[in-house]
Amino acid sequence: MTEAATAPHDHGPVQARPTAVAVRGVSKTFGNGASAVTALDDVSFDVPQGSFLSVLGPSGCGKSTLMRLVAGLQPASTGTIEVAGGTPDEMRRAREFGIVFQQPVLFDWRTVEQNVGLPLQIMGRPKGEARERVEHMLELVGLSDFRKHRPWQLSGGMQQRVSIARALTFAPPFLLMDEPFGALDMMTRERMQTELLSIWASNPGTTVIFITHSISEAVLLSDRIVVMSARPGRVLKVIDVDLPRPRTDETRDSKEFVDVEAEIRQLIFSQEGR
Numbered sequence: 001m002t003e004a005a006t007a008p009h010d011h012g013p014v015q016a017r018p019t020a021v022a023v024r025g026v027s028k029t030f031g032n033g034a035s036a037v038t039a040l041d042d043v044s045f046d047v048p049q050g051s052f053l054s055v056l057g058p059s060g061c062g063k064s065t066l067m068r069l070v071a072g073l074q075p076a077s078t079g080t081i082e083v084a085g086g087t088p089d090e091m092r093r094a095r096e097f098g099i100v101f102q103q104p105v106l107f108d109w110r111t112v113e114q115n116v117g118l119p120l121q122i123m124g125r126p127k128g129e130a131r132e133r134v135e136h137m138l139e140l141v142g143l144s145d146f147r148k149h150r151p152w153q154l155s156g157g158m159q160q161r162v163s164i165a166r167a168l169t170f171a172p173p174f175l176l177m178d179e180p181f182g183a184l185d186m187m188t189r190e191r192m193q194t195e196l197l198s199i200w201a202s203n204p205g206t207t208v209i210f211i212t213h214s215i216s217e218a219v220l221l222s223d224r225i226v227v228m229s230a231r232p233g234r235v236l237k238v239i240d241v242d243l244p245r246p247r248t249d250e251t252r253d254s255k256e257f258v259d260v261e262a263e264i265r266q267l268i269f270s271q272e273g274r
């Protein structure tokens with residue numbers, strides 16, 4: 001669990017893969033009249049199938065809003081979003097999305113294994129099959145020994161691992177993550193990043209959309225980064241990250257990694273007039 005798995009998502013360059021999510025000219029305004037807030041303005045990008053895409057931007061630029069639109073939890077004001085050939089709402093109903101939020105949303109009265117198994121229970125999956133799947137997911141996130149614990153007995157990082165296991169327990173084609181490591185200390189956060197890559201490598205074909213305001217986090221994890229401006233969120237640039245996989249802690253020290261980080265930092269600062 002501490003190292004990225006050796007079977008990475010290596011399907012060749014992301015540019016050559018089919019599009020799983022197409023965001024086209026999407027804007028989102030909340031309210032109207034004088035109190036209207038434009039959160040997103042004319043946002044377009046493609047998410048290649050089976051890829052890891054990050055949306056990177058400052059606080060309040062509309063990242064969470066964008067994720068809610070893709071997840072079919074809110075409608076766009078203008079523009080379209082196509083997910084696997086359907087609408088976000090259709091895909092939400094078809095349970096195509098596993099979602100992880102910044103704060104783990106766990107039920108304190110349920111054990112770890114009961115939390116992880118909740119989606120399967122709701123979907124009415126046979127108990128034996130569900131038990132096996134939960135066991136597999138707990139092993140994958142390194143929490144097999146904690147299956148009978150309650151969430152409040154776990155650290156923040158462990159709680160987030162429970163959330164990730166639960167989001168993936170029904171093998172959704174899409175994993176949507178909204179700043180899942182934002183509340184963790186730096187060391188735990190870095191460990192969780194490589195663990196996430198390892199978990200992702202064990203779930204081939206899963207397309208990930210990951211929201212973050214950390215440049216280094218986006219570079220380490222992603223095949224593609226959508227760099228957003230401050231509110232109203234516009235796309236500054238879409239950057240493909242060609243660093244080899246598996247990416248590990250050593251990747252952070254490589255020249256290629258530092259170069260991509262510097263490119264993004266420059267892009268953001270030049271927009272801010274620094």
Ligand SMILES: Nc1ncnc2c1ncn2[C@@H]1O[C@H](COP(=O)(O)OP(=O)(O)OP(=O)(O)O)[C@@H](O)[C@H]1O
Binds near residue numbers: 031037058063
């Ligand atoms: N339901 C809502 N009603 C009114 N305004 C909203 C609503 N949801 C979001 N906003 C506004 O839209 C803007 C973008 O918010 P959003 O949470 O998407 O940004 P964010 O980039 O995810 O921020 P953070 O990184 O701080 O979480 C903010 O100004 C916010 O106040």
